[in-house]
Amino acid sequence: MTADLTSLLAAWTDRLAALAPALTAAERPFRTQLTVRTADPSALGETLGVGFPAVPCTFTSGAGAEVLWLGPDEFLVVAPEGVNEEVVRGALGSSRGSVVDTSAQRTAVDLEGPHVRDVLAHGCAVDLHPAAAPAGTCVQTLLARTGVILQVRDGDRVTLLVRSSFAGYLAAWLCDAATEYL
Incomplete structure (x- = not known):
């Protein structure tokens, strides 16, 4: 249903x-919104098709996604359809971090x-x-x-x-x- x-x-x-x-x-x-906590976001950029911001209090855009730098290790990913919590968590690989779907x-x-x-x-x-x-x-x-x-x-x-x-x-x-x- x-x-x-x-x-x-x-x-x-x-x-x-x-x-x-x-x-x-x-x-x-x-809109899909994922809160990502990681000290090393470099692995995520390739998966999302957009690099993570290099400067605090900025955002980057590309491939239909946006990444907002909210804190020292906190980012908000506003993602296109098809990108979800599991996709981003998989991209973290062995890096320490967390991904939480905060869309609602x-x-x-x-x-x-x-x-x-x-x-x-x-x-x-x-x-x-x-x-x-x-x-x-x-x-x-x-x-x-x-x-x-x-x-x-x-x-x-x-x-x-x-x-x-x-x-x-x-x-x-x-x-x-x-x-x-x-």
Whole structure:
């Protein structure tokens, strides 16, 4: 029996769409997310088709996967279909480490538009000026008292990874914070 999946922000689609053109917000639900703890991630890059970041608080992309450096030995792999916990654990080989599927823990929200950084500045202490947070930056931070992983993409594009239980609250906050730019 297959369960029908409903995205966490399905009820917010119209309200988030109303924020355009100041800000477009689109949920990308049901993405494979694997938390990897290892001191030597070099073996994993070949399996995933993307190298692991060499600099803290950055992410790399390639072959449909993204790897975010979250801590000294902690990475988040946002993987394409077909890459799962067993595949990544097998790639670790004899290296010490762990792989945990955390896909159900968070949903992804893509933000884009001329006021993305302005809106986020209302609730985030991280300096999001392009000089301080260039494309490729990722940080764990609080946004409106909600724990998020914030990925700065090229131009005025940002992805927020937010815990499932806070997704509705974050959507409501985004709608309120973007009001002055409409």
